[in-house]
Amino acid sequence: MRNGGIMNEPGVHDPENVRSLFDEMAKTYGYVHLFSSLGFAYFWRKACARQIPRESLQVLDVMSGSGECVTHLIPWLGAATKIQMVDFSASMCAAAQRNLNRWKNPNVEVLNGDALSLPFRDDGFDAVTSTFGLKTLSMDQLAQFARELYRVVRPGGVVSLLEFSIPDRPYLIPFFRFYVKHYVPFLGRIFLGNPDNYRMLWKYTVGFGDCSTAMPAFRAAGFKLELRRYFFGSATHLVGWK
Numbered sequence: 001m002r003n004g005g006i007m008n009e010p011g012v013h014d015p016e017n018v019r020s021l022f023d024e025m026a027k028t029y030g031y032v033h034l035f036s037s038l039g040f041a042y043f044w045r046k047a048c049a050r051q052i053p054r055e056s057l058q059v060l061d062v063m064s065g066s067g068e069c070v071t072h073l074i075p076w077l078g079a080a081t082k083i084q085m086v087d088f089s090a091s092m093c094a095a096a097q098r099n100l101n102r103w104k105n106p107n108v109e110v111l112n113g114d115a116l117s118l119p120f121r122d123d124g125f126d127a128v129t130s131t132f133g134l135k136t137l138s139m140d141q142l143a144q145f146a147r148e149l150y151r152v153v154r155p156g157g158v159v160s161l162l163e164f165s166i167p168d169r170p171y172l173i174p175f176f177r178f179y180v181k182h183y184v185p186f187l188g189r190i191f192l193g194n195p196d197n198y199r200m201l202w203k204y205t206v207g208f209g210d211c212s213t214a215m216p217a218f219r220a221a222g223f224k225l226e227l228r229r230y231f232f233g234s235a236t237h238l239v240g241w242k
């Protein structure tokens with residue numbers, strides 16, 4: 001099922017292409033994601049956020065989209081924690097900024113920046129989260145991302161990373177394929193998005209496989225790792241300690 005070939009397909013991981021894909025999807029992404037995940041992603045993101053120790057004072061959510069993970073971090077961590085969000089899509093950042101106005105939490109900040117070259121000092125964060133962004137990175141980009149996270153997290157700090165994955169039970173794969181390849185683009189059409197953009201998410205998911213793909217990069221960067229699987233491997237959660 002896993003088609004590692006996509007990881008090397010020309011242009012697919014080109015930052016300009018990925019950015020414009022998410023710029024285009026920004027208006028519909030929240031709705032499509034909500035309906036497409038049938039509620040599962042809500043609980044998976046919550047699990048990802050709850051991996052962060054509550055006493056953390058500086059937290060980064062990277063590839064933050066319009067703040068889908070931050071909505072879980074805010075109630076978990078409380079108003080004393082400074083949360084910084086980074087995404088390279090200006091439209092996603094604009095959507096996050098609108099959510100920020102709604103959350104009315106002055107300790108949350110949205111930054112338009114690159115996950116592979118983070119605009120932060122070394123050892124500055126107690127923890128980092130990232131949900132559903134890993135799949136768009138190539139192997140080289142994953143290695144760079146892992147090094148960047150290792151650089152910005154303080155010793156003893158934690159990274160909590162979540163991604164959709166190819167289920168580990170073969171009998172579930174046809175359902176999963178139908179779901180991501182047809183149902184998600186169908187929702188994209190209903191919400192006036194471009195179904196081809198949502199089909200692209202399927203390609204990234206197949207190419208990525210699951211979070212074990214990212215483990216060598218994060219281990220090489222220096223993290224101690226633990227991999228968790230949710231709902232027969234439909235999502236995987238990588239937790240790393242520096």
Ligand SMILES: C[S@@+](CC[C@H](N)C(=O)[O-])C[C@H]1O[C@@H](n2cnc3c(N)ncnc32)[C@H](O)[C@@H]1O
Nearest residue numbers: 022063064065068087088089114115131132133
């Ligand atoms: C699938 S969305 C995930 C959004 C959100 N975290 C969630 O839980 O739904 C992936 C996000 O990663 C961002 N992204 C991808 N590569 C990036 C990079 N190199 N630097 C910053 N953001 C990036 C995209 O713009 C997009 O908003």
